[in-house]
Amino acid sequence: MAEKRPDHSFSLQGTALVTGASSGLGRHYAEFLARAGLDLILVARRADELKELAEGVLQRHGRAATVLPTDLTDRAARRALMAEVTDRGVQVDVLVNNAGFGTKGNFAELEPDRIIREIELNCVALTELARHFLPGMIERRHGAIINIASTAGFQPWPTMSVYGATKAYVRSFSQALWSETRGTGVRVLSVCPGATDTEWMANTGSPGMLPRRRTTEQVVQSTFRALNRDALEVVDGPLNRLTSFVAAVAPARVVLPIARQWAKG
Numbered sequence: 432m433a434e435k436r437p438d439h440s441f442s443l444q445g446t447a448l449v450t451g452a453s454s455g456l457g458r459h460y461a462e463f464l465a466r467a468g469l470d471l472i473l474v475a476r477r478a479d480e481l482k483e484l485a486e487g488v489l490q491r492h493g494r495a496a497t498v499l500p501t502d503l504t505d506r507a508a509r510r511a512l513m514a515e516v517t518d519r520g521v522q523v524d525v526l527v528n529n530a531g532f533g534t535k536g537n538f539a540e541l542e543p544d545r546i547i548r549e550i551e552l553n554c555v556a557l558t559e560l561a562r563h564f565l566p567g568m569i570e571r572r573h574g575a576i577i578n579i580a581s582t583a584g585f586q587p588w589p590t591m592s593v594y595g596a597t598k599a600y601v602r603s604f605s606q607a608l609w610s611e612t613r614g615t616g617v618r619v620l621s622v623c624p625g626a627t628d629t630e631w632m633a634n635t636g637s638p639g640m641l642p643r644r645r646t647t648e649q650v651v652q653s654t655f656r657a658l659n660r661d662a663l664e665v666v667d668g669p670l671n672r673l674t675s676f677v678a679a680v681a682p683a684r685v686v687l688p689i690a691r692q693w694a695k696g
Contacts, residue, residue, distance in 0.1 A: 440659045441575060441618055445524030448472040448516070450503060450560070453480035456579065456624070457529040459647040461488065461496070463655065464525065471496040472516060472523070474503070475530065497521070503530050503556040504548040513563045523564045527577045528557040528601075533594035546593050553597035558604065565608070565617065572616035575658060578605040582625040582671050586678035589691040598623075602664065609663050620657055621664040624650045625671035645671075 447464040451457035453475035461471055465488045473481045478500035485496035497519070501512045516523065531553040534545055561576050568574025583591060584598030605621035612619055626644040650667045657665035666672045678686050 439661045441661070442573070443467040443469055443525065443655075444573075446470045446472060446521055447525035447527060448474065448523045448560075448564070449527040449529060450474045450556075451530030452484065453477040456647050456650060457527070458484060459651045460527045460529060460577075460654075462491075463651050464527075465492040465494040465496070468492075468494070469525065470494050472521065473498050474501050474512065476500060476502050504551045506551075506555075509556055509559055513560070522567060522571070524568070524571075524573065525575045525577070526560060526564050527579070528560060529577075529579045530556065531579065531597070533583075533591055535590055537590060538592045541593070549593050550597060553594070554600050557601060561604075561608065565612075568617045569612070569615045574616070575618045575620070576605075576608065577620050577622060577654060577658070580605065580621045580623045580664075582623050582666060582675045582678075584623065585675045586686045586690055587683065589687060595690075606663055618658060618661055620654065620662060622650070622654050622657070623664060623666045623671070623675065625666075625668060625674075 443464065447461075447469045449457050449461045449464070449471060452461045452471075452473040454477075457475065461473060461484060465471055471485070471488060471494060473485060473496055475481055478498065481498040481500060485498050488494050488496045499512055499515060502508050503512075532549060534541055534549055538546075557578060561578070565574070565576065568576075578601050580601040581594075581598040583595040584600075584602045586595070588595030602621050602623065605619055608619040609621075624645065645668050653665050653667040666675050678690075
């Protein structure tokens with residue numbers, strides 16, 4: 432008789448906090464989690480979109496969704512958000528650090544303030560939220576942190592230099608947390624989408640870049656399959672997995688011209 436494979440499935444329960452929830456991947460993560468039976472805390476700058484999503488989640492899935500409009504690039508606003516969640520007595524069982532943006536252009540020509548906000552959102556906010564909610568998860572011996580990195584984090588990306596560097600940080604940070612949380616009942620997953628059909632491209636200032644895109648539903652499904660495997664990291668899509676592997680092992684002098692061509696898209 433064949434030996435049964437161990438069941439590593441993760442129990443989705445309680446409350447999930449999703450950043451960047453007003454559109455794109457964040458919206459689809461919120462819908463998936465509500466459908467799985469979790470209540471939600473929805474975070475993004477656009478209050479109207481969050482309220483519309485919250486009403487839809489209640490109607491479609493019967494789950495409560497708290498709307499907390501927040502500019503996560505602002506440190507004071509982030510701390511107010513964390514204090515608000517604490518004051519409400521809500522335990523965050525799943526944290527989806529999805530909010531982020533990129534900027535296209537030669538580094539020397541980019542707006543300095545936008546660069547700082549990009550790093551603040553993609554790296555600092557993600558780290559601060561993880562640090563705030565992880566201890567409670569460890570204490571309860573149950574929880575998950577899902578950090579959205581990118582295939583851009585596998586190699587330097589000329590004309591998207593800051594974005595690629597921030598996503599390399601997210602990958603490294605998430606993998607270290609995955610190791611640190613072994614045996615605690617908490618799972619940490621780095622998710623690396625490639626080009627995905629969201630508003631992200633338009634927000635870079637180059638909406639036509641990388642036209643061959645995966646759907647948000649494909650990325651979300653890849654995420655939770657990987658979480659159930661207790662995976663360290665997931666790269667969404669076979670072609671993205673292949674190109675990410677090649678980018679990680681090939682010499683930088685080979686990878687850099689190819690990455691520049693991708694950015695021209």
